[in-house]
Amino acid sequence: MDADYNGPAGIHSVSAFQDNYIWLIRQGSKVAVVDPGDAGPVLDALASRGLQLVAILLTHHHHDHVGGVNALLQHRRVPVYGPADETLPHRDVAVREGDSVEVPELDLVLSVLDVPGHTAGHIAYHGRFSGTPVLFCGDTLFATGCGRLFEGTPAQMYASLRKLAALPADTRVYCAHEYTLSNIRWALAVDPQNPELADWSRKATSLREAGRPTVPTFLSQELAVNPFLRTDHPDVIAAVCKHAGHSLEEEVAVFGALRAWKDDFR
Numbered sequence: 001m002d003a004d005y006n007g008p009a010g011i012h013s014v015s016a017f018q019d020n021y022i023w024l025i026r027q028g029s030k031v032a033v034v035d036p037g038d039a040g041p042v043l044d045a046l047a048s049r050g051l052q053l054v055a056i057l058l059t060h061h062h063h064d065h066v067g068g069v070n071a072l073l074q075h076r077r078v079p080v081y082g083p084a085d086e087t088l089p090h091r092d093v094a095v096r097e098g099d100s101v102e103v104p105e106l107d108l109v110l111s112v113l114d115v116p117g118h119t120a121g122h123i124a125y126h127g128r129f130s131g132t133p134v135l136f137c138g139d140t141l142f143a144t145g146c147g148r149l150f151e152g153t154p155a156q157m158y159a160s161l162r163k164l165a166a167l168p169a170d171t172r173v174y175c176a177h178e179y180t181l182s183n184i185r186w187a188l189a190v191d192p193q194n195p196e197l198a199d200w201s202r203k204a205t206s207l208r209e210a211g212r213p214t215v216p217t218f219l220s221q222e223l224a225v226n227p228f229l230r231t232d233h234p235d236v237i238a239a240v241c242k243h244a245g246h247s248l249e250e251e252v253a254v255f256g257a258l259r260a261w262k263d264d265f266r
Contacts, residue, residue, distance in 0.1 A: 005049055009106075009130045011174065013213055014041045019178040020064055021215065023136060025129060027106040030054045034125070034136045035176050039068030043075060054105045058082035058091070059138030060122040065176065085121030101125060115140045115164065117157025118147030126167055133171040135219070137164060142175045143217045144200070145183035146228045148263065154256035158231070161255075165229050169220040180204050180214035186265045190227045190239045190258070197225040231255050 005012060005026070014022040016038040023034040024045060032055040036042050046053060053076050058066055060083060069080060069089050081101050084094035095101060097114040110125040117140060124137040139147035140157075141164050149157055184201045191197055200221065204214045223229050230236045231254040241247050244257045 011129065011134065011172075011216075012045070013215075014045050016041050016068075017064055021174075021176055021178065021213065022068075023174050023176075024051070025103075025106060025108060026051065027108070030105040032057060032103050032106060032108065033072070034174070035059055035065040035138060036068040036072055037062075037064040037066065039071035039075070042068060042072060046075075052076070053078050055101075055103045056080040057101060057110075057125060057136065058088060059124060059136065059140075059176070060119040061086040061088055062119065062139070065138065083121040083123040086119065095123065097123070110134075110136070113160075113163055115160035117149055117152035117160045120151040122147075122152075122160075124164065126171065133168045134174060134216075135164065135167060135171050136174045138176050140164065141173060141222065141226075141228075142177060142183060143173070143180040143204075143215050143222070144187050144197075144226050145179055145262070146226075146259070149259060154259060155252050157259070158252045158255040161228055165219070165223060167219055169218070169223065171219040172216040173219055173222060174216045178208075178213060178215070181208055186262050187225065187227050189265070190261070191225075191230070191233075191235055193235060194225065196221075200225050227258055228255065231258065 009027045012024040016022050020037055022036050025032045029051050031051045034057045055078050066089050079092045080090050081093045081095055082088045082091040084096045095112045099112045101110045110127040113124045115122050115124045126135045207214050227236050231251040240254055240257045243261055248254050
């Protein structure tokens with residue numbers, strides 16, 4: 001499921017703004033789009049590849065994820081799925097945890113998870129596509145990072161990330177931003193002795209130097225390199241306690257201190 005369009009099915013990245021990724025889930029010539037913050041590059045991809053839009057999936061209300069919805073609907077009227085507890089420019093089907101989204105044209109069924117933290121009503125979609133476990137997580141989980149807490153609490157985001165961490169380890173993680181290199185720089189400050197993180201730093205740097213995206217990643221890799229998913233690891237706990245200047249007993253407190261450290265990291 002790479003960015004190229006070879007084969008009968010795939011998941012393709014469309015770049016938008018400075019660092020956004022909009023995802024196209026394709027089966028033959030039919031596609032669903034995830035978090036279209038900008039309609040222009042999506043319409044360009046549809047026209048250049050002869051693709052037909054059949055559904056729109058939204059994870060949260062931020063403009064860089066929903067700003068292109070109405071323009072896409074002017075191009076073609078399709079169902080829009082989005083979080084039940086957020087205000088969106090358009091939504092046909094409100095979904096929350098326990099619901100499923102079915103796109104029969106793509107032979108696709110995705111389950112919905114509530115993952116508040118970045119926003120109060122943020123959701124994620126997970127399931128299988130072409131036999132592979134996939135996760136569309138918006139701005140909740142990033143490659144080697146997680147979203148800022150604009151509306152939620154550390155406890156909410158910690159619980160959301162633990163929910164995602166419990167998915168199958170071979171899940172492909174389709175996040176919505178190319179923040180990976182800056183996330184890695186911070187992660188190396190937290191966990192400098194982690195050999196898998198060092199390897200990932202070299203690989204990610206090579207990918208970006210070649211003009212290639214660093215996502216999707218695998219959940220197994222995130223569990224190995226992402227400090228926000230390693231709040232139980234002794235090295236991460238020691239580093240964050242040293243940075244905070246006091247001991248932290250609970251994993252939620254470790255997570256909160258990590259998020260504050262990342263917010264201030266330059």
